[in-house]
Amino acid sequence: MPKHAPSMSSQSAVELLTQLGDPVRLRMVRVLEQQELAVGELVRVLQIPQSSGSRHLRVLADGGWVFKRTAGPAAYYRVVLDDLPIHLRAIWVTLRDQLGDDSNLCEDDRRLAAVLAERMTNSAAFFGRVAGEWDELRNDMFGREFTDHSLLGFLNPSWHIADLGCGTGNATELLCPWVEHVTAIDRSPEMLEAAQNRLAESGQGASNVTFLTGELTNLPLNSGSIDAAACVLVLHHVDDPVAALKEIRRILRKTQNGGILLVVDMCQHDRHEYRHAMGHVHLGFSKNERIEMFKQADFKDVRVNKLRPDVDASGPSLFAAVAHI
DSSP states (O other): OOTTOOOTTTSOHHHHHHHTOSHHHHHHHHHHHHOOEEHHHHHHHHTOOHHHHHHHHHHHHHTTOSEEEEETTEEEEEOOGGGSOHHHHHHHHHHHHTOTTOHHHHHHHHHHHHHHHHHHHHHHHHHHGGGTOHHHHHHHHHOSSHHHHHGGGGSOTTOEEEEETOTTTHHHHHHTTTSSEEEEEESOHHHHHHHHHHHHHHTOOSTTEEEEEOBTTBOSSOTTOBSEEEEESOGGGOSOHHHHHHHHHHHBOOGGGOOEEEEEEEBOOOOTHHHHHHOOSSSOBOHHHHHHHHHHTTOEEEEEEEOOOOTTOOSOOEEEEEEEO
16 A cells, blocks of 8 residues: 555545546556556556556556556556545445446456456466477467467368458458368458459469359359358348348358358447448347347357457457357
């Protein structure tokens, strides 16, 4: 606890409320009550610039809201409710109880969990240095993405996969080295051109990729012509997701252990500005909606998992769903 925590006599109630009057500082106190964090970790959880984080922390520290601990060159901050002066404790508890279940706060909690998980990984790497610093050395030499990319080798090499709503070809680029053929479909000719350029520039070429213009609810493919389909960040753009899923089911076939659909999309959120800025029709999908829309489209064995959030990402949380015909 600070040696000279400000008292109510040295700070007016207005000053105290002003210190917590900024939404970022409210979120900051809420997160730091849950976990001690370094400045760099805190700004990643809140997704704010480091300069802003330091400025807000200074205000809170000067007001006696947060406690600072140094460990070597690092500084860690924490809100310890029992150690706060009574008047500060009463103000914070009152404000905290009024925050409710705001979606931004839920996103903070998810990013906090990711930061803590990453911290555990870093701790494990530290202890692993006695065995040759392998994790750190491997990342320095080969980067952090090669494991994810190489796991695509588990795909059936004889499959014909459809990348539906392919956009600029991110999924197509990853899939095409591992399967027999990829059909990339998008309703935007400009997106398809960008996808073709992407593959050409990456050196992958497009010898086993077909690019087609089409709508998700009216795919330019024969029934039962595709082994597996991927639909990444597309369904929230579609007026009738169930109709789209039924159309996808039409093109799938069960031979070669196929008949599989992978959907990646946003969990339900309240960022209404996405409707106007990016043309989103749906503000993500709730847990019940994810299951129900596959059920209505007559898919079987639906598995849905939330994806681990990237602490550097600014968008809502994502889910991945795998379903079979």
